[in-house]
Amino acid sequence: MDVNQLREIKNGNEVSRVYRLPLKAFDGELMCFDAPQADNWYLLPERFLEGIDFASRFTGSAPKTSRKKKKPSKAEATTPINCVHLHDGKTYATDNKLVIEYDTGECDLSFSLSVRQVRLIKAFGTAPSQVSVGETAHFRWENGSSLSLCHSPNRSVDLSQLFDPHDWNDLHSISNDWQAQVIGHFSFKPVRDNDGLMQIYPDRITGGVFDNRPDTELRIETHTAHEVAFEQATLLNAIKIATEIKFVHDGDHSRLLFRGKNVRGIAASRYWVRP
Structure with missing residues (x-):
């Protein structure tokens, strides 16, 4: 990681160093802080945080590589199996043995979050109220807090197709x-x-x-x-x-x-x- 170091001279000979570290998302991409246009914001469903937190318990792990193998690419590091997927008001997760669908409430957006990103959102203590999704996912809270996370649209997976072939009557x-x-x-x-x-x-x-x-x-x-x-x-x-x-x-x-x-x-x- 490149570090831009600035030196500030104070009181004659006193030198202090100020480091500006580029903030990065969990998958290594630079975070974007340019706020999206107001008309791009969407209300999140009331069970959004509850849903992504619950679903994150049923994800799998990203592929492991040995020391002899090269470092996994960004696509390999964050794969559909270790993400939670929001699609048409439902949150999905799978570990390839078990798949769950959580009803988060009405929402027309589709996007995915890694488990670490879910933990970061949860760390705010309350659920975000709005989201704007593009190449970057922007969240904001009623108290004015905000968070921007790198988001790759091609990570989003519609797992609802796994549920459709089955008869859900007579359980x-x-x-x-x-x-x-x-x-x-x-x-x-x-x-x-x-x-x-x-x-x-x-x-x-x-x-x-x-x-x-x-x-x-x-x-x-x-x-x-x-x-x-x-x-x-x-x-x-x-x-x-x-x-x-x-x-x-x-x-x-x-x-x-x-x-x-x-x-x-x-x-x-x-x-x-x-x-």
Whole structure:
């Protein structure tokens, strides 16, 4: 980073140094402070901050590179998987195993934010009231605070298409007791290099610290007509926010559809399905 150093002479021989550091956004681009025109501002929905904060918990990680490989490009450093995406009043996020859709309220804009940018917005303590989106996303608050973040429009991804093919009718309501039993029974740490595989049958769930050796069983109605298997983290993350669930099957794969307050999601299984 280039530093412009200025020297100021004070009281004869006293020298002080003033450093002007160019402020940069998280992806390395220079931030733009030119305020957009007033007619470019849009009101943000009331659950905007709540939505992006919630969705940021369900993002994945950017690709890792070894020391021998070159530094990832800007496009690789911030990819759709480690961003939250706002589209038509919904906020989306995915880690390639679980995708969620949060209803933030009416909003016609589409743009994406990295997880670190979400944290920066949250650090203001209250939700911004307005936004103007171009190559740079500008936010402002009722108290006069403002924030400009570098924004690349091509990062925005419409994940709503993942929800459309599924039938969202006839989900099964789950009680707080059912939820607590499943989460409490299977919230253990798997052995390294194991996923804590959970096998779900119509009348029970089995699992263990080793994927190929289930050593615990919970007798409970599961609302599935097939034997399915999910990774522990994926299934529990879905159940923690669900009030309704529905297992659906397609060939050798299965999905868990779930709904909660202002949110719906899909958890994907990468394991077998048995009749």
